[in-house]
Amino acid sequence: MDKSFIQELFKANNITVGTNRQHLFDAFVNEEKNRLAVKLIMENKKLLMDTWQFKNRLADIQQQPVSIPNATAGKPYEVKLDFAQLNWNDFSYFHIEGLEESGLQYDPETKVIRGTPVKSGDFKLTLKYRINGEDEASAPNEKKVPLVINPNPKSLWKNMESDKNDPYWKEDNVAIYAPLGDRHLLAASKRGRSHANTGGFREDDFAFKHFTDTGWSVLVVSDGAGSARLSRAGSRIACNGIVEYFEQHFTPELRSTFDALIATHTAAPGDKTQKELTRFVYDNLGKAAFTIHKKLEEFAATAAAPVKDLHSTLIFVLLKKYESGYVIMSFGVGDCPIALINKDFSDIALLNRLDVGEFSGGTRFITMQEIFKSDTFATRFGFRLVPDFSYLMLMTDGIYDPKFEVEANLEKLTEWKALLEDLGGKNDDNVKVDLASHTTETANQLSAWMDFWSPGNHDDRTLMIIS
Amino acid sequence: MRRLPVYLLLDTSGSMNGEPIEAVKNGVQIMINSLRQNPQAIETAFISIITFDSSARQVVPLTDLASFQMVDIKATGTTALGEALQLVSNCIDHEVAKTTTEKKGDWKPLVFIMTDGIPTDSWQSGLAAFKQRKVAYTIACAAGSGADTAILKQITDNVLSLDTADSQSIARFFAWVTASIGVTSTKVEDAGKELIGLNELPPPPAELNIVV
Numbered sequence: 001m002d003k004s005f006i007q008e009l010f011k012a013n014n015i016t017v018g019t020n021r022q023h024l025f026d027a028f029v030n031e032e033k034n035r036l037a038v039k040l041i042m043e044n045k046k047l048l049m050d051t052w053q054f055k056n057r058l059a060d061i062q063q064q065p066v067s068i069p070n071a072t073a074g075k076p077y078e079v080k081l082d083f084a085q086l087n088w089n090d091f092s093y094f095h096i097e098g099l100e101e102s103g104l105q106y107d108p109e110t111k112v113i114r115g116t117p118v119k120s121g122d123f124k125l126t127l128k129y130r131i132n133g134e135d136e137a138s139a140p141n142e143k144k145v146p147l148v149i150n151p152n153p154k155s156l157w158k159n160m161e162s163d164k165n166d167p168y169w170k171e172d173n174v175a176i177y178a179p180l181g182d183r184h185l186l187a188a189s190k191r192g193r194s195h196a197n198t199g200g201f202r203e204d205d206f207a208f209k210h211f212t213d214t215g216w217s218v219l220v221v222s223d224g225a226g227s228a229r230l231s232r233a234g235s236r237i238a239c240n241g242i243v244e245y246f247e248q249h250f251t252p253e254l255r256s257t258f259d260a261l262i263a264t265h266t267a268a269p270g271d272k273t274q275k276e277l278t279r280f281v282y283d284n285l286g287k288a289a290f291t292i293h294k295k296l297e298e299f300a301a302t303a304a305a306p307v308k309d310l311h312s313t314l315i316f317v318l319l320k321k322y323e324s325g326y327v328i329m330s331f332g333v334g335d336c337p338i339a340l341i342n343k344d345f346s347d348i349a350l351l352n353r354l355d356v357g358e359f360s361g362g363t364r365f366i367t368m369q370e371i372f373k374s375d376t377f378a379t380r381f382g383f384r385l386v387p388d389f390s391y392l393m394l395m396t397d398g399i400y401d402p403k404f405e406v407e408a409n410l411e412k413l414t415e416w417k418a419l420l421e422d423l424g425g426k427n428d429d430n431v432k433v434d435l436a437s438h439t440t441e442t443a444n445q446l447s448a449w450m451d452f453w454s455p456g457n458h459d460d461r462t463l464m465i466i467s
Numbered sequence: 468m469r470r471l472p473v474y475l476l477l478d479t480s481g482s483m484n485g486e487p488i489e490a491v492k493n494g495v496q497i498m499i500n501s502l503r504q505n506p507q508a509i510e511t512a513f514i515s516i517i518t519f520d521s522s523a524r525q526v527v528p529l530t531d532l533a534s535f536q537m538v539d540i541k542a543t544g545t546t547a548l549g550e551a552l553q554l555v556s557n558c559i560d561h562e563v564a565k566t567t568t569e570k571k572g573d574w575k576p577l578v579f580i581m582t583d584g585i586p587t588d589s590w591q592s593g594l595a596a597f598k599q600r601k602v603a604y605t606i607a608c609a610a611g612s613g614a615d616t617a618i619l620k621q622i623t624d625n626v627l628s629l630d631t632a633d634s635q636s637i638a639r640f641f642a643w644v645t646a647s648i649g650v651t652s653t654k655v656e657d658a659g660k661e662l663i664g665l666n667e668l669p670p671p672p673a674e675l676n677i678v679v
Contacts, residue, residue, distance in 0.1 A: 065539070067536050070536065072533055148503075148536075150503055150532075150533045151503065151504065153506055153509050153510055156505070156506035156509065157506045194507060197506060197507075198653075356566060401571070405571055406568070406569060406570055406571045407571075408569050455468060455510045456468040456469060456470075456510045457468070458506075458507070
């Protein structure tokens, strides 16, 4: 070993040992001093290589991108550091500093960071580590790694009052109970968090009236488009306008014509009577809708604003109990559903066609001239004569977006059962609306229920329930 | 939940090396941090980053703001803008959900393009593909005098230019992008309606010239 090392060394330096000097060379190799020198050289060589490899490894670790998944304040967090995947199996010591303030802890046993963050921010964590072979008494190496703790989205919402001096101001929240002949009406409308956050106005609206003398009820819901500057006024004009229209134009003559139609239809239902009823709905509800369209145009002109500033959807229902059952006539433009659930809760019918676009947001408004000219105008009306029903509901997308997610689900009975259970208290906040009791308190319960949390769904919410 | 997809197409060609690329990385990071403080954006905005140099890559797939982590990007090579337009078209196809009767779709995507040069690939075919995709709006930013605003004008009507691609101008651009995403996420949630053009967005700061 020693001999071959020295031979190699001499050879590399062009020193030749003649055959006549072999004895001398052998003695040289065996000399204690020289053997020691070779040993030292070997050791130092190894030291250099080891030190280099160690430094190299540390540099690798320093440069290694390590990303720790982001956390969110208030939300339980648990992330395991996968040492095998990180290629950290040569670590003899590992600890994380910098978590102290966050509410998270690192558990060295399981290599898991867990806890529920108590504050948000950009944290700089210090990973302290030693790799195999490092002196346990030496100071550990350090690597900085960022950790993002997002704010809890709930904490970011502000609740700013709307400007009461605005000419089109309306109350942020309303809730009402009213008897409706032999039925009961419960309605609540609530300013969405997105509007509360900026001190904006509620853009949804509703109105209703029960004509005690005739037994007719008119029910209206409207959703003012968020992008339209004066839609809070648009939705109000639309709702109140429909009630006014039927106050003025649903004359005794018209009513008796209709009563006669229903009588004939009940006695001998057929294509002819069905057609006449359809015609009646089309004529009268169509006229009401067009009147609102005109009214909004006029209002826009007075306010010196483009009519699109008043963009609002509109759904309304005329309801009356006859001996043969309940007559429900409806009209709808936009994406608010009118749903009728039968007596034994075995069937749900949507009374209107919803205007929804290919991408979200493609709805239609009562302010749009083209809806009256379109082929689809006739499909906007509904007529039902039912022996009885359990619920008739009118709502804005602020309710069904979070509760039904997609329009297709509005036709599924199971989804409506789930909504009723939700109203009955099966929800995260355990808020219960006692639909069987008919008082103002029930309306307040409905209003409280409408505070439910749903990420991405912070629009105004309006729900009208006839039971 | 309806997401608001945001695609950032960033030029990482060699000419961006140094101050510009550092400013871009910084700009994205500040943008993310700032949007995380916006209650609507943190719930609705999803960000993707596509870089283009000699080729185009989606370095961050469409990711919600809360989970978003910036990756390191380096400036090298040429300017494959056409490939980037083709890539973002493909990404829109498979990442952005359309509304069907079964599923509520995402909002139309927002696309921001930033480049400091002239495309070096055959960009027309990429542009043709991109034109077929539905977006709420596309904003193109010409950073510095090396970019050709006439080409960008063919991609979108909304073209802005920075006189120089220095860190301050780039920071201003990203601050404005941040404000635009914030306003859009508020509008879609609030109004249920997409924005369509530059005139509905916050006015760009002085460093950003509107190219007409």
